[in-house]
Amino acid sequence: MKRFIHEVNQIMTQLSGISLCFIIVFILVDIIGRTFSRTVFGASEFAIFAMIIAVYLGFSYCEEKKSHIRIEVFLSYLPPKYKKILNLVDYFLVFVMLGIVVYSVGIFALSSYKNKCAVAAGTKPLVIYPVIFVMLISCIFYWIQVGLNFVEKFNDLFKKDLRKLN
Numbered sequence: 001m002k003r004f005i006h007e008v009n010q011i012m013t014q015l016s017g018i019s020l021c022f023i024i025v026f027i028l029v030d031i032i033g034r035t036f037s038r039t040v041f042g043a044s045e046f047a048i049f050a051m052i053i054a055v056y057l058g059f060s061y062c063e064e065k066k067s068h069i070r071i072e073v074f075l076s077y078l079p080p081k082y083k084k085i086l087n088l089v090d091y092f093l094v095f096v097m098l099g100i101v102v103y104s105v106g107i108f109a110l111s112s113y114k115n116k117c118a119v120a121a122g123t124k125p126l127v128i129y130p131v132i133f134v135m136l137i138s139c140i141f142y143w144i145q146v147g148l149n150f151v152e153k154f155n156d157l158f159k160k161d162l163r164k165l166n
Contacts, residue, residue: 016057041122056138
């Protein structure tokens with residue numbers, strides 16, 4: 001399972017990078033179009049969609065590498081055992097909270113698909129449900145990665161305690 005999630009994280013990271021390239025292209029097209037008074041309708045909206053996709057696709061990989069921003073001022077004053085316990089509680093709370101987020105984004109994705117939600121971009125509306133489904137998939141893998149990290153922290157904390165008892 002861990003290997004599969006790692007591979008998916010690698011793919012999502014690559015797609016995130018590609019999405020960043022699309023942002024540059026969309027903004028460049030928008031700027032050139034405005035320079036020549038030929039606005040390309042939807043270019044800025046597509047750039048926003050690409051940014052959302054880039055950010056969400058990077059969540060799980062960032063969690064796998066434990067690269068999210070953390071404030072450790074309080075943790076630095078605790079003994080190692082209490083740090084591990086607090087980290088375990090932290091991962092549990094994040095896992096529960098992300099479960100709620102996944103559920104909510106899932107409901108929103110289905111609703112936006114069913115209702116064909118769109119944003120105005122000139123003369124044609126742009127449907128948003130593909131972007132929301134990318135957000136959902138990214139959140140699911142982020143949630144799974146947090147769950148794997150929680151299990152890792154749990155095993156790390158309690159396996160060492162069990163070794164001390166033997």
